[in-house]
Amino acid sequence: MVLAGCAQRGAPPQAAPGPAPGAVPSAPSAPDLVPLASVAPSIQQDMRYHGARNFLGRPVAGYAAPNCWLSRPAAQALRAAQDEIAPQGLRLKVFDCYRPQAAVDDFVRWARDPADQKTKRAYYPRVPKDELFQRGYIAERSGHSRGSTVDLTLVVADGRRASHVLQGPLADGDEVDMGTPFDLFDERSHTDYTNLSPDVRHNRHWLRALMERHGWRNLPEDWWHYTLQGEPYPDRYFDLPVR
Ligand SMILES: C[C@@H](N)C(=O)N[C@H](C)C(=O)O
Numbered sequence: 001m002v003l004a005g006c007a008q009r010g011a012p013p014q015a016a017p018g019p020a021p022g023a024v025p026s027a028p029s030a031p032d033l034v035p036l037a038s039v040a041p042s043i044q045q046d047m048r049y050h051g052a053r054n055f056l057g058r059p060v061a062g063y064a065a066p067n068c069w070l071s072r073p074a075a076q077a078l079r080a081a082q083d084e085i086a087p088q089g090l091r092l093k094v095f096d097c098y099r100p101q102a103a104v105d106d107f108v109r110w111a112r113d114p115a116d117q118k119t120k121r122a123y124y125p126r127v128p129k130d131e132l133f134q135r136g137y138i139a140e141r142s143g144h145s146r147g148s149t150v151d152l153t154l155v156v157a158d159g160r161r162a163s164h165v166l167q168g169p170l171a172d173g174d175e176v177d178m179g180t181p182f183d184l185f186d187e188r189s190h191t192d193y194t195n196l197s198p199d200v201r202h203n204r205h206w207l208r209a210l211m212e213r214h215g216w217r218n219l220p221e222d223w224w225h226y227t228l229q230g231e232p233y234p235d236r237y238f239d240l241p242v243r
């Protein structure tokens with residue numbers, strides 16, 4: 001597993017050998033996660049939990065580097081989506097990928113501290129902090145920790161070409177208008193929320209259709225959150241740091 005030990009960005013994954021027939025059961029093997037940059041270098045990475053531009057307002061535990069790691073099939077499925085949209089003047093941008101359990105535990109500790117409300121206005125203006133988990137905006141057992149879930153949006157590479165498939169302002173280099181920022185924990189971020197402009201609804205549904213064509217399933221509470229169907233580690237929650 002590439003995240004363990006002396007993993008380097010772009011290093012090939014180290015698949016652990018399977019047990020010999022009749023062998024005594026041993027600890028579960030490490031996951032085969034790969035750096036997205038080695039599979040799909042044109043996908044932008046803005047790894048929010050490595051820095052302070054996130055709902056905790058500080059770096060999150062477990063993110064030692066600002067890198068996206070995913071299971072190999074997830075990285076390849078994302079690459080396929082990127083390859084489809086490149087001729088349309090669009091790029092994917094990921095905000096989070098594999099998330100160690102230590103980071104999830106950091107989210108839980110943060111949510112249990114009512115004194116810390118410094119990011120409320122920007123990230124959860126209408127939801128009490130202690131309800132973010134029960135309302136489905138954050139998970140105590142997150143698909144991200146299984147290595148095949150991503151948070152992402154679309155970025156305009158060429159507004160003229162992008163205008164054939166998307167709607168609203170499409171300035172080169174900008175994120176496509178999805179109606180809310182990433183990680184706004186609010187009803188307005190529900191993918192199918194109806195009280196949004198037709199442009200935003202079109203863009204969200206276009207992103208979802210794109211992702212579904214490449215095997216991803218959206219979380220209805222978060223327009224940006226997608227999990228690969230048929231993910232390779234459906235029952236495992238990993239806790240190796242992001243390097
Ligand atoms: C925290 C947010 N970006 C997210 O990923 N939420 C889902 C529900 C999760 O934590 O798995």
Ligand SMILES: [Zn+2]
Pocket residue numbers: 096144149150151222224225226
């Ligand atoms: Zn997510």
